[in-house]
Amino acid sequence: MTAMLSVTGVKTYYGNIVALKGVDVEVNEGEIVTLIGANGAGKSTLMMTICGSPRAREGSVVFNGRDITNLPTHEIMRLKIAQSPEGRRIFGRMTVYENLQMGAAVDGNTHFQDDLERMFTLFPRLKERLHQRGGTLSGGEQQMLAIARALMTRPRLLLLDEPSLGLAPLVVKQIFDAIRDLNRTEGLTVFLVEQNAYHALKLAHRGYVMVNGVVTMSGTGKELLERPEVKAAYLEGGH
Ligand SMILES: Nc1ncnc2c1ncn2[C@@H]1O[C@H](COP(=O)(O)OP(=O)(O)O)[C@@H](O)[C@H]1O
Ligand SMILES: [Mg+2]
Numbered sequence: 723m724t725a726m727l728s729v730t731g732v733k734t735y736y737g738n739i740v741a742l743k744g745v746d747v748e749v750n751e752g753e754i755v756t757l758i759g760a761n762g763a764g765k766s767t768l769m770m771t772i773c774g775s776p777r778a779r780e781g782s783v784v785f786n787g788r789d790i791t792n793l794p795t796h797e798i799m800r801l802k803i804a805q806s807p808e809g810r811r812i813f814g815r816m817t818v819y820e821n822l823q824m825g826a827a828v829d830g831n832t833h834f835q836d837d838l839e840r841m842f843t844l845f846p847r848l849k850e851r852l853h854q855r856g857g858t859l860s861g862g863e864q865q866m867l868a869i870a871r872a873l874m875t876r877p878r879l880l881l882l883d884e885p886s887l888g889l890a891p892l893v894v895k896q897i898f899d900a901i902r903d904l905n906r907t908e909g910l911t912v913f914l915v916e917q918n919a920y921h922a923l924k925l926a927h928r929g930y931v932m933v934n935g936v937v938t939m940s941g942t943g944k945e946l947l948e949r950p951e952v953k954a955a956y957l958e959g960g961h
Contacts, residue, residue, distance in 0.1 A: 724787065726751045726911055727772070727879060731781035734764075734771045741767040743935040744781065749879065749913050754905050756914040756922040756943070758956060759932035765915040766808050768932070769883050772913075773805055774798050785879070804877035808884050808915075810868035814857025818848055821856050821867055825874030833876075841870040844900050862893035869897070873904070879911045880904075886918040894918065898925050919956035923947045931956075 725748040734742040741764050749755045759765050771778050774795040782791045790798050804825075812821050822841065826834045842849040845866040851859060856867060865885050872880060882901070886894040898921055904910040916922035923929050923943040931939040931952065939946065946952050 725749060725784075726786060727913065728784045729768070729772065729781070730784070732768070732771060732778045732783065733780040734767050734776055735779050736776065741935055742771065742778075745932075745935070745937055747930055747937065749911060751911055752905070752909045753928060754901065754912040754914060754926045756916055756926035756929045757932055758916055758919040758922055758929060758946075760955075761917065763932040764935040765917075765932055766883055767935075769805065769807075769881050769913070769915050772798075772881065773803065799875070802876065802878040803881065804872035804875045804879070805881040806865075806868040806872045806883065806885065808887065810861075810864045810885075812856040812859075812864055812867050812871065814855065816856055817853050818856060818859070818867055819852050821871050822848075822874050825871035834874075837874050837876070841873065844873075844903070845870055845896075862889050862897070865889060865893075865897060866900075869900070877910075879913065881913050881915075883915045884917060885914070886916060886921060894921060901925065919952065920947070923952075 727749040729745055729747040732742050732745045733740060745768060757765050757768065770776060772783055774793060778791055782789055785801055785803065813824065822838060826837060847863055848866055848870055851863060856864065859867065869885065885897050901912060902925055905912060914922055914926060923946050926943040929943050929946045930937050
């Protein structure tokens with residue numbers, strides 16, 4: 723089987739500093755794959771490298787058989803990769819509705835109403851808050867909006883960077899349940915970057931562990947949850 727996304731030997735630098743030291747990751751169609759690792763490991767850098775900013779200095783990123791390593795970011799997005807970046811960068815001065823319109827705009831707005839209804843089913847909170855400004859939402863609601871906005875582009879691959887960051891356990895559960903639902907009902911392919919290893923590995927079909935810009939372990943979510951090294955470094959008391 724050819725993977726939907728293949729990251730091969732990717733090295734990414736910030737100036738002279740190497741952040742990714744030769745990373746291999748694959749995501750197959752219909753999978754939820756997670757990348758876990760401590761703060762500073764290089765998780766966000768990998769997600770951003772997939773989107774072309776910063777760019778891989780060595781190695782390749784292939785999506786659906788097409789080499790996207792050197793494609794401009796807006797062209798990568800047009801291939802139906804959507805990202806919800808770390809820190810949920812929604813438009814704070816725009817309403818929930820306007821934020822969702824911005825997402826749909828990428829796709830030409832042809833099924834805006836249908837998709838809006840889908841988002842309300844997924845995150846009923848967004849319907850209640852529709853005309854409220856993004857910046858006045860709670861952290862959990864902002865995260866829901868960031869994910870919904872990404873979904874409005876009808877992506878084939880959804881990239882999520884730390885959706886659980888700073889959220890209460892109950893809200894994290896709602897968000898992870900929504901991701902699981904999308905994957906089960908629509909077959910959405912998801913690449914999830916998380917420090918919250920326990921929940922991420924429970925949700926994901928497969929996972930990778932990153933340490934200092936290198937992938938050190940991979941396996942099914944279940945296998946990784948049971949690995950003593952994973953337990954010691956990422957799970958003790960962590961859930
Ligand atoms: N814009 C930047 N300029 C220079 N160094 C950066 C920049 N962004 C991240 N880094 C460094 O790259 C490494 C990986 O960071 P990052 O990908 O954000 O890790 P993670 O998402 O796993 O916390 C860290 O050492 C970080 O300090
Ligand atoms: Mg990060």
